[in-house]
Amino acid sequence: MKKTGVFICHCGINIAGTVDVKKVAEELAKHPGVAHAEDYVYMCSDPGQNLIIQAIKEKKLDNIVVACCSPTLHETTFRNTAKAAGMNAFHCEIANIREQCSWVHKEMEKATPKATKITKSAVEKVRTNEALEPLSVPVTRKAMVIGGGIAGIQASLDLATSGFEVILVERSPSIGGHMIQLSETFPTLDCSQCILTPKMVEVSKHPKIKLMTYCEVQEVSGYVGNFKVKILKKPTYVYADKCTLCDECTKVCPIVVPNEFDLGLTGRRAIYIPFPQAIPASYTLDDKNCPDPFTTIACGKCADVCKPKAIDFDMKPQIVEEEVGAIIVATGFDLYDKEKMAEYGYGKIPNVLDGLQFERLCSASGPTRGKILRPSDHKEPKEVVFIQCSGSRDPELHCPYCSKICCMYTVKHAMLYKHHVHDGQAYIFYIDIRSGGKGYEEFVQRAVEEDGVIYLRGKVSRIFEEKDKVKVWGVDTLTGKSVEIEADMVVLAMAMRPSKGAEELAKKLKIAMDKDGFLAEAHPKLRPVESVTSGMFLAGAAQAPKDIPEAVAQASGAASKAVTILSQERLFHAPTVAKVLKNLCTGCGMCVLVCPYDALALKDGKVEVNEVLCEGCGTCSATCLRAAIQVKNLTPLHVHEMIKACLGG
Amino acid sequence: MVNIQSLKEEARKCLQEGKVKYIIGYEKGADGWKANPAFIKKPEDVEKLIWDPTCFHNLARFLVDEKRRKAKEKQPDTRPVGVVVKGCDSRAVVILLQEKFIERNDVYILGLSCEKAGVVDERKLARKLDGKKPVKIELGEKDNFLVFTDDGKAEIPVREILAERCLECKANFPVISDVLFGEKTKREVLNPFQSIEKMESLAQEDKWNFWKQTLAKCIRCYACRSVCPMCYCDECVSDTINFAVTADTTAEEKAQKIKWLEKSPVLSENIFYNLVRAIHLAGRCIDCGECERACPVNIPLRLLNKKMEKEALKLFGYEAGFDPSQPSLISCFKDEDPQDFIR
Amino acid sequence: MDKILAKKDLSQWLKKLDSYDIYAPQKDEDQWTFSIVENSDAISLDYPNVVVPSKKVIFPQREFLLEFSQSNEKGYQIKEILPEEKSVIILGLRPCEGKAFSLMDRVFGGELKDPYYLKRREATTLISLSCSTPPSPHCFCLSVEGSPHSKEGLDVLLTDIGEKFYVESITEKGNRLIDQAKQVFHEPTSEERKKVEKIKSDAEKKIKREIKGLNNIPAKLKGMFDSPFWDEESMSCIRCGICTFLCPTCHCFDINDEVETSSPMLGKRVRTWDTCQFPDFTMHSSGHNPRPEKASRLRQRINHKFQYFVEVHQKYQCTGCGRCISLCPVGIDIIKVLEKVRDYGA
């Protein structure tokens, strides 16, 4: 019979205060197979650990149980202790008698028997455990970053500077993301493009960064350290290396479509360069609009005028295959859908804009060259109403969460407006003002004091057009009076949503999303930049609404997390993975269907486990009707034995 | 009307051309009136084949034996086996395909449509005849069975002695077959879950008292699982020793056989066994009713399987045995699966 | 000792026997079962074969052999559990079941004595009812050295002669029961003696099924051990335990330790019915299974009953009750099988 040692920790009075540790030790000493049971004031202390090592050696123990705090805290500690005594780490189990016992009960006569049961069940488990060694796999020392916004750019630069190759995949023709569309940034009001473009250039010049714009991730397989990625290279129909940026083509292109970069405030041609400082600096022929969807005629004028013959209508989509060891997802955000905010006339009334459109109006590179003119008649608006939480914090109709940055950028907008239109008046409807952040609160105060921005606490009930005005009806909940403003322009601080296609991508990557569709972190506090799938990391607004400094910080965090993988020759993977009892397997494939990681496959009528893909969740084993697939060290037998112990049976 | 001659012809053809290894069908049983499974190997033997309302057996069950036999053969004969199936049996074949236990070209399916009837319930019949010994049963013209007894002939309306499962049958003709005999006449089924609704209406304690009495009778002869085509596991989780063992099975592996329940035929263990069987058949049972028919102590086993069938449909819109390509009930889910029972 | 008992007096007689646990056939829905008599009206002596034979009373499907415990202080401890001292009557079993007990006596009471069986057997008195009409369409007792009124293994044999039972006490045990209620028994008249003989001989004529030339079969079986015949015959067998569990003569068992609690270790050693028809019956711990296919298991069942048992005890281990035939879900018919054996290769 295997000899088990049991070590019960007092944790000062944390455990001993409500659990009679001596009694537990006595009870366990009677348990069949327990060759040694003792208690000590702090098992995790050096003397405590030494006493374990000693007992293992003297009593020639086969396995041990430490009854103490939650395994999330000291499991590693004691498994290392076991190793130090020449025991396999998996012959050590933790019985959680603190968080799940002593801390939640008051009476000793009740907590003690429970602690005993918990410990006995751990004894039964450890006795069933098999010795395991971590699985080791080589690492592809190369990373992929998905999304070329500020977060993606920052992460790529950090990784590249740390000496690792990076593939930066961006689905639009240029990197820059939403930040490049902004005019100034709060609270410093420095020009967004001026601080971003240097980074963009650095990306394009960096020898370790392979920039893949106008590309989309199509398929991801493999596992941490060894991902295989298929990337779809959409045809631009223009050879960047030949193009001289002479811009002759756009002059002759007959097709005009709304310009995404200006959010439809201006138009662009079917062949275009997204914006002057685009990276890569190259033209793209957008094949959704050329040949003209209606006439379906490709006029070919652009090709005719292109001296360097850079345009090729026969360019085809390509699939590029890459191997990477880590992936950073920085797919950013989109604004809440226009259609969904119809109640505020958004999308119907020309002078109702969203925040990004307003950014473009303020921007020197924008449609009005930085003059704030309203879209309908290019008059200077004298009264502008800004509405916060448009779509945010509205669980009934829209998004339940707070989009976090709106308070701040609305202040900024109001301020910028005043700087452009000195005799204008800015009103802001708000629920609360959330200005946590360095210099943020001061920024808000400045707006109120220096620029006379009027804050109205309340929600807007109705917005409608009357002659050339936009009427805004609302309530000021502080005075209780209803407010009516004849505005020239209304700006909605629209909620932030995960960018379109994020869900699809998450499915391809097999990473989880939260209820709002943002990518889920592995742990809300302790693992905020890791996804639930090892080797994949999160950065920027894809994970949750956040402002530029936060996005940049998280990007660097994600990059350094990725480095912890890329910097290693080999990776170690928990060996508690699924195993197949071939004699029992009938090859029905039910487990293959339920595996979240595609770690299982049928081969010659039996299922096989790809151990490095398996995360050991055990869904397969509960699905199997014949227990032919089981997770090592948490097999049905383990559970069976634990059930018996828990029930004193 | 199923023409038994054309079935015999097809069977003969298959055997003469060597298209099939052998044919699993029905023949007259020793007691002269009930059908028995028949294994026809020679063309001349096809004359034995019969089709009447006593063809209870789900012959798909024997595909399991065939697979085991083939696995042991040195040079296996890879020709398909011909199997005669009713509607329910065909759905069993679908499950075996869905679970990749057999491949489509392992079987040549001779489908028989039950048309307006199905199979009789021996116990109902016995009650009807009270004492009289039947010698032959035929499906009559006008929704009735012609029952010939040692003294004369009785005409009994189909509904009165038809097996419950046939009264509740969802597809009384094969859903998969290579040749089909008889018409695909869909019989009107008013309520496929009639039999369990009474049960469901009972109070918890009455339910319990019912099952307590019923399952106490179980003698664990395992006829229910032995007769079931879905119980094809080499080793059942309710077996107390492991015998899916090969030369390379380590002593440790053997020692790890879990004794979930005891061999003792006592209530608690009988319940455990029957719970395990019911849950393992959820989304797999196609209600051929063979377990209930085979049970020597009359345990109404369909009441367990039918409950799972009903819940699968009600909760998850899942029906077993119609599509071999669909994922099985518990290896898929829908985001909108009910969770009102979860806190 | 022959007596007459008016049917109406049966209940009186039973009242006198209230110190015994009396098992008798009682109807439960469509079936009859042997269960302890609570009130004598529930007894129905006019019944087809009881599905679970009365062997369950003397050779229960589950019985305790011993209890054990183990603790770090006391180590292992074992205590034998013998059947409780309780006199039992089985009333209304068929003569073939009585015969079955006489066969089982040879197994459990041979050179190796089984205290559990023997104690119960000793404490049990068998009051049988002879079959004036075959209780099963598949009765074939006459072919296996039995008869619808065989006294073998019985203590008392009742024969239904209309309003009355003709009572034949066969053993001392039997006499004791009758002595407990002398007043309700009468001496049979010569008519009644004639009548019972008539009824018995008529009963024999009513038995439809038989096997001819059974006496050559044991030898024949010996030669057929490796014959493909068994593969053919077993094709339709589904390897369930009905034929053997419900056979009044089958007596194979398995022994398991049922652990109540593992800390401290406490439990009982339990004997339960087992059957050669289960694949795990012959499973070796090595993983080798001498009877892996159902063919070998069907062969075992037939050979045991008609060869091995005959070689050891000069008796067929079959009473012709017909249960295995009528209850087999796939209609395997032991008579047909034996006839095929008889005619095999001829």
Added chain:
Amino acid sequence: MEDTFEPRIVAFLCKWCSSAGSDLAGVSRMEYPSNVTPIQVMCSGSVSPLYIFSALNRGADGVLVSGCHPGDCHYIKGNYYARRRLALAKKLLEHIGLEPERFQMSWVSAAEGQKYTQIIKELVRELKPLGPQTKLRRKV
């Protein structure tokens, strides 16, 4: 009976949400009855109906299975499979006449120590009046 009887409950907690949630209850020093003995599994999706039957067979008066909220599963979708599989098991147990309270399920996230505490309290409150679970319990 009610005031003296202490139900024995086995709780299968998924490592990432419910077990973490119950740890949080501890860290926050919340108090709840000691009737529940937890068994930590990796994912609620790994809980086989057999585990529940076995616990009841071994004399549990109640069984709880707790996992991550839908969409929050550490293994992306394990809890969805659990939800489906265990719904069937629950229906089955109720079908044979077991009191519905005896087997329950909950979603408890790593942040929901309060909810875990609440659930245990309710569970015990509901089970006490039912008395010991003898229906499925083995008697050797």
